[in-house]
Amino acid sequence: xxxxxxxxxxxxxxxxxxxxxxxxxxxxxxxxxxxxxxxxxxxxxxxxxxxxxxxxxxxxxxxxxxxxxxxxxxxxxxxxxxxxxxxxxxxxxxxxxxxxxxxxxxxxxxxxxxxxxxxxxxxxxxxxxxxxxxxxxxxxxxxxxxxxxxxxxxxxxxxxxxxxxx
Numbered sequence: 001x002x003x004x005x006x007x008x009x010x011x012x013x014x015x016x017x018x019x020x021x022x023x024x025x026x027x028x029x030x031x032x033x034x035x036x037x038x039x040x041x042x043x044x045x046x047x048x049x050x051x052x053x054x055x056x057x058x059x060x061x062x063x064x065x066x067x068x069x070x071x072x073x074x075x076x077x078x079x080x081x082x083x084x085x086x087x088x089x090x091x092x093x094x095x096x097x098x099x100x101x102x103x104x105x106x107x108x109x110x111x112x113x114x115x116x117x118x119x120x121x122x123x124x125x126x127x128x129x130x131x132x133x134x135x136x137x138x139x140x141x142x143x144x145x146x147x148x149x150x151x152x153x154x155x156x157x158x159x160x161x162x163x164x165x166x
Contacts, residue, residue: 012047015040019056034063034074041081045088054085076105080120083127092131099124 019040026033041056061078068075080102086095103124106117128137 011043012049015043015047016052030063030067034060034067034078037063038078038081041085045081045085050085050088054082054089057082057085071105071109073109076102076109077116080116080123084123087123087127087130090130092127095127096124096131096133099127 022033022036022040026036037056037060041053041060044050044053044056057078061075061082064072064075064078079098083095083098083102086092086098099120102120103117106114106120110117125137128134
């Protein structure tokens, strides 16, 4: 019979062991494969493995782009998730580029004050900041728009800006 991974296997080891067979097991079900890859990517990310997570999100993005097109919610969600991995991997320029596309698509498709649009705008600001582009993080239209929506729609007061900050 087949030997399993044993009783003392870690979650991370079990996920890693399951990954190689996914493409073959779901070759005729790309939507299912993409959903599994998204879950694996989320799991790897939460386990502190952004490189492994990115590989899963990249595969999900390719599958979803082919199946649903570039403007589908599933495709855009995969782009967002991949960009988050890029931030943690230190690929800040790539994250900025991808998140700019995500924000643009989400603004057009969901509206500027939708929570997913705002989430992507927030991540874009973080990506700019980590890329050493702090001025872009606060000067871009997304920053003031997100602040306005938070204040007007959600009753959240923005943090005070330190007058010493340039």
